Amino acid sequence: MNKGQLWTLIRVNMLYVNPQATQKQRQKDKDSNQIVKSLLMNYVLTGVLFIVIYGGMMLAIDFPKYPGFFTSYVTIFTIMALAQSVTTINNVFYESKDLKDYLPLPFSQSTVFTAKFTAVAITVLPFILPLLALFVVTAIRSGYNMILAVIIGLILFLLFFVLIFLVCSLFVFGLTQTKTFNRHRKMFTFLMIGITMIAMVVGIMYVNSRQNAIYAGKKLVDQTVIGVFLPLHQILVHPLSYSAIGGIIGILALIVLGFFLIKTQIIPRMYRTELNTMAAPAKKHRQAGPHASRNFTQQLLHYNMGLLKNATLMGQVLVATLLMPGIFLFSFAINGNLNLSQLGPKYLGVLFLTGIVLSQMTLNQSAIVANIISLDGDNYNFIKSLPISQRTYLGLKFKFATALQEALLLVVGVVIGFVAHLNWALILALLAV
DSSP: OOHHHHHHHHHHHHHHHSHHHHHHHHHTTOOHHHHHHHHHHHHHHHHHHHHHHHHHHHTTSOGGGOHHHHHHHHHHHHHHHHHHHHHHHIIIIIISOOHHHHTTTTOOHHHHHHHHHHHHHHHHHHHHTHHHHHHHHHHHHTTOOHHHHHHHHHHHHHHHHHHHHHHHHHHHHHHHTSHHHHHTHHHHHHHHHHHHHHHHHHHHHHHHHHHHHHHTTOOOOOOOOOGGGHHHHHHHHOTTSHHHHHHHHHHHHHHHHHHHHIIIIIHHHHHHHHHHHHHSOOOOOOOOOGGGGOOHHHHHHHHHHHHTTOHHHHHHHHHHHHHHHHHHHHHHHTTTOOOOTTOOGGGHHHHHHHHHHHHHHHOSTTSHHHHTTGGGTTHHHHHHTSSSOHHHHHHHHHHHHHHHHHHHHHHHHHHHHHHTTOOHHHHHHHHOO
């Protein structure tokens, strides 16, 4: 395998990981190398932030005595990795639509797919990196010295990361082979992005609730043990036990099986699909349907709705818009500190100011209003050439985006009102902005 070719293909595929972020970087006149460096730096910073925050929180729990907490943490970050891998694999392997472009080029099949899988792994790694801290902390708590604990934790993390990555890949590729997924690809992708956001919020809520219990001096009651991840706990706490040895053998066997299935089933099937797509005759254009008779405003609304069908974009918009309010809201709610039913009419002004703060939290560079015009892309130059008023066109786009953004804020405000047990007068004050 040519290392120069491999690194070049990895850089190319990194541009497909997040098409919207790549496009924004290009608009800043950055070349491909600068964009890749920027993306890699973001992933490094995200990974460091995750491992510092979650790792610091994990120090307070004696995981060898609480296998239920251990397996719960593993489950949370595994779900986050799975959800993230779905969107990334969809972008790198399917939305890029570049496999057929490699066929006439002097790249081996193994080089092409190694580059793609590496790009996906780099993206997924930050979401599962807190497990490295979990394994190391558990090993230290089990009586290993610092150096040995780091080595054991790192080896187990690498094996588990490879296993989870293979499982995620097989799950996604298996899902994409179904007719239901192909018929509703955008809906499935959007749902998985939503699951990523929910999993992140749930993870933060769960960790925060455990920390509050510890700081309050409450006695921790272990969670229900999730059996599928218990061998990881045994490997770290009782490495010579039968369950630990069986767990290591099982992990290695599943890794070998995963590589075998990807090499013999997934990769050949994807190439066959690409060849069939190239050989298929072009579809005839349909005659103008009922949309042709729509008036100008209806056509623009239909066009703008079509721009929002990009599942990855909408997922990022929702994450950026709803993540921070969701974290603050549910972090308080899970600890039972958000019962504001006793507040009376004199707090109307306070709720009004809270609404202003909420709107500022949700209106950012990733909001729909901030991105609706850039979504036109090359279509904007074409639209400028049409005999329509730019003021009218941009005004309609702005009204459309504003209506969607206000709908999101309305939903967030109502949810906050119900969770906080606010009366309707205070909820209306919160939404008055």
